Amino acid sequence: MNGERIRVRGLVQGVGFRPTVWRLAQDLGLTGEVRNDGEGVLIRIWGPPPERDRFCAELLVQCPPLARIDALERQPCDEPPPAAGFRIVASVAGSVHTGIVPDAATCPACRRELFDPADRRYRYPFINCTHCGPRLSIVAAIPYDRANTSMAVFAMCAACQREYEDPGDRRFHAQPNACAICGPRVWISERGGQALDPAVLGAVDAIAAASHLLGQGAIVAIKGIGGFHLACDATDARAVAELRRRKARFAKPFALMARDLDVIRRFARLDAIEAEQLASVAAPILLLAADGAERVADEVAPGQTTIGFMLPYSPIHHLLLDAWERPLVMTSGNRSDEPQCTDNDEAAERLHGLADYWLWHDRAIVNRVDDSVVRILDGAPRLLRRARGYAPAPLNLPPGFAAGPPILAFGGELKNTICLLQDGQAVLSQHLGDLEDARTAREYERTIDLYLELFRHQPAWFALDHHPGYRSTLVGIERAARAEVPIRRIQHHHAHIAAVLADNGWPLAGGRVLGIALDGLGYGADGTLWGGELLLADYAGYERVGWLAPTPLPGGGKAILEPWRTAYAHLATHLGWERVRAAYPDLEVVQWLADRPLEILDRQMATGFNAPVTSACGRLFDAVAAVLGIGRGGIQYEGQAAIELEALACRAGDDDTSAYPFAWREAVEGAPSDTIELDPTPMWQALLADLAAGRSAPEVAVRFHRGLAEAVANGAARLAARHHCSTTALSGGVFQNRLLFEDLALRLRGLGLVVLAHRQVPTNDGGLSLGQAVVAAAQVIGRSAEVAPDPVADRRFDPPSTPARSRS
Known part of the structure; x- marks a missing residue:
């Protein structure tokens, strides 16, 4: 009798996959066995070729709800068939190349039993089956078996054991299986x-x-x-x-x-x-x-x-x-x-x-x-924080990355995640949080160790942010020295654009796109703080071709926490404070700012002491919000001023479609001749004039959003035509803003450009580690293939050594 070995890769452990295999084999009269191992599921099966073909086809169709088949590989098997029947055999440990299914919400069948007085699990608060329940939250090692979870301390009663051992039962090998007699209380x-x-x-x-x-x-x-x-x-x-x-x-x-x-x-x-x-x-x-x-x-x-x-x-x-x-x-x-x-x-x-x-x-x-x-943006669900229910399900990487080395990417400072890259897949951790908190930083290091052990990952490279003051960077450097692993330093906004490319399946050889990276701020290649960037980029390199005009941050990190400082810096830099005072002496915000210690800020901006310059779009949002009275004296959480500015704009009616003007300037002094800079001066002039004329704050807020979207779209179209590029890629925390994101995407499409945006990973720094990992992989693959130097990468240069550490 003919036989074959069928290797199934993907999310196929702990989801009722083996019982599905067993049932299909029984129905088709096939003999053999199925087991979990470090690579996924291995099936050995004997029977006539038509039945084996039908078995494989039905397996794809009847895949369990929480399972995901990434590959089904068939090879002839010369071994003699078993005497009779089909069986499920014990798991085999080994090199791990399979994923862990995320924690899943209670399924309908378990919900029915939970509220059924006649069911033995009536009101039992830990009811679960292979279609639902905890996974990542309880697992300590692969294979995902009960002994490797926090359920190991609860010995199953006879009734639960029978369910666990019955391939026809919904709870067959449901590792958290329990009841009120034997389980948690x-x-x-x-x-x-x-x-x-x-x-x-x-x-x-x-x-x-x-x-x-x-x-x-x-x-x-x-x-x-x-x-x-x-x-x-x-x-x-x-x-x-x-x-x-x-x-x-x-x-x-x-x-x-x-x-x-x-x-x-x-x-x-x-x-x-x-x-x-x-x-x-x-x-x-x-x-x-x-x-x-x-x-x-x-x-x-x-x-x-x-x-x-x-x-x-x-x-x-x-x-x-x-x-x-x-x-x-x-x-x-x-x-x-x-x-x-x-x-x-x-x-x-x-x-x-x-x-x-x-x-x-x-x-x-x-x-x-x-x-x-999650937030629905531009008609599609977009993850803002990827954790329960999504992590650590692996993401299949685009074509070209299968040959990449194993890489560990350490992420950023805020909204941190880590990413493991190997075998053409990326394992992105759950949201870990802001590493400025000591407890989170300790959890961060524990999670790195856990993931390396859980997936038996041995990195050949570490990928780190350029910012030398990020805790993630410092941890990566220390671990690299200890483990003798080489590192690659990835520019923050290049990582953002690479993340959205990977999120959309953009091939490694897909060519360059026009990346639009708008965020709070990140460390730029010139030693300043970037965050309003237009980058001509692929995975391996980038060229900075456009940006928001830089503005000082008087007080450094303090300006992020006290947006009035950023508002004053914008007015003083782009309009001149004395001219503003002379033109609008009765404007409430002008009078409010006049009572602040502006001479200190002036000295900081004049000398550059504790006043780094930034092109960050997030700081522009802060400035506009502060002028309108939002978070002016101080904010309580990251991004508060910008978030409340969007909310204010949402309160405006749809009748007024006016947009504040911005100006694109060509060939700014000291920059390459083919670059452009976005000047907010016309916007500030129009905004202050509107306030003086009694325009409402919601109307001003919505005009700002529309003006910025229009300006960025026009600048992107100009650069796309100049560089013969038809695809744009949007990334960065500012794109969590629904008004800006949807308006900009609509305008870009109207100008004939393709728009790539995040779906599976966050557009904020939660997706940064994925971008770091694929950039590092692309650069290593390029070097190992001895390809010609990328002209984009040639224009990059190493940053100075120690900039001020600041929030992004």
Whole structure:
């Protein structure tokens, strides 16, 4: 009898893949075996060729919901067939070339059992099967077997063991499989740590007790899948305000969780694409327009026109919200700017004084996994934070990268992720956070070690940001010296553009695109801080062909936290402060700024001391926001001024289509002759004139957005024609702004240009590590192939050694 070996690569472990193989083989009368190993799934099968062909075809069609087949490789097998039957055999460890499936929201079948009084898992808060439940959050090693997860300490009872061993059962080899008899347990305690008897509150269990207490206005710390949350009634203004006070988080919006889509529709506008995203197995936080018939407390999202909603994604959440006709605040369980708590002892210490009650469980969280954030932009879902539900599912790299060496990319300073590159795939970690926080920095190093061990990755190269002061850069340099691994330093905005190319499957040999990189700021190749860049780029190199006119940042990092400084710098640099005062002496912002210590800022800008110049578009947003009174004296979280400026613009009507003018200047002194610079002077002149004429702040804000989109589109079209380029690539944190992104994309397409934008990875610095990795790979591949030097790369040069460290 003929046989063959079938190698299946992709996300095929821990998702019910082997039972699917077993069932198909049984149905077709084939004999053989299937096993997990370090490369994915290996099938050995015997039977007539037509049945084997049908087996492979059906396997692709009937792939389990959480599985993803990247390759199905068939080879003849000369071994004799087994005596009879088809079996599932034990996993074999080895070189790891397979992925880990992300944590998945509770499936419909488990939800039905959860609320079925006749089911043995009725109200069991850890119900799961091969189609849902925790994955990354509980795994410590590959293969993904129970012994390598935090479920190893819970021995299955006889009933659970039978399910686990039955290939025809939905829970066959579901590694977190458990029930109330043998699995993790949940309990509730008061502020002092004293266990609370649910019966005292008339509740059937600890989760029902927590739900009751939330209804009375309490703040409850809840241990979930990837970390702790702090929860309260989102319609209770007192509770929300108290949560803000205790957490010292006074402005950043809170995320919400609602029982179902019908509840969300009462508080936010929801279309079909948005409903599909919310109900997906990833169950992310989705930013929605907050214009429902009912309102949550104003303090949930101050200064915003959007609100972040998610659906319950774990059994605990489903039980907690079962009786709720209104949403709960479900924000990360941490103190302001710290990472989310994951350990019970840590939560008892770090959340002391923040919560009134704690809802605990005893299943360990191995890996912290924050909630993912998605926004529908330009008609498509775009990830703003890639974590639970998405990471660490590998991304298939574009054609040309299969020959690349294994690379570890260390990411940036803010919204950090790391990236492993090998075998034509990129493994992007979950969102790790801002490395300026010491706890996050420690978690960052632990995650690097975990991923190297988890995927048995042995990097041949390290890829780092150019900025020598980033903690990620310093960690990479230290590890490179210790491990004797060579490094490649990647310019920040080149990495942004490379990330969006990889996100869109742009081939390694696909040629150059016109990259538009707009962000807070990043370290430029000339030693200044960039962030409003037009780059002619491919993976291997780039040429800076356009930028926003540089403006000083008086006070350095302090100017980012106090946007009035940036506003003054823009007015003084591009208009002249004395001329502004003379022309608009009665303008409120002019009078406000006149009372600041401007002589100190003037000295800083004149001498350059603690006043680095930047072309950052994010800082332009800060300046405009400050002039309009947004975040003028200080901001509470990164990007607050720009975010609230967008919200202000959204309050303007659609009748006025006016756009403020900008000016592109050719051949700026000291720059190459074929470059252009965007001058904001005309915009500032028109904006101040509008304010003096009594134009409303929302109208001014929307005119600024439209003017910037028009100017960038026109400049891009000019450069695209000059360099015979038909494709643009948009990346950088500024493109989280819906008004700017959609307006610019529409204008670029109207000018005949193709637009590439992010979908699978964030446009902000959360996608930076992917860009670093593919740039390093392209450069190494180019060198090993001994190709001719790239004329783009020839124009790059090494930066000075030690610039000021600043937020990006």
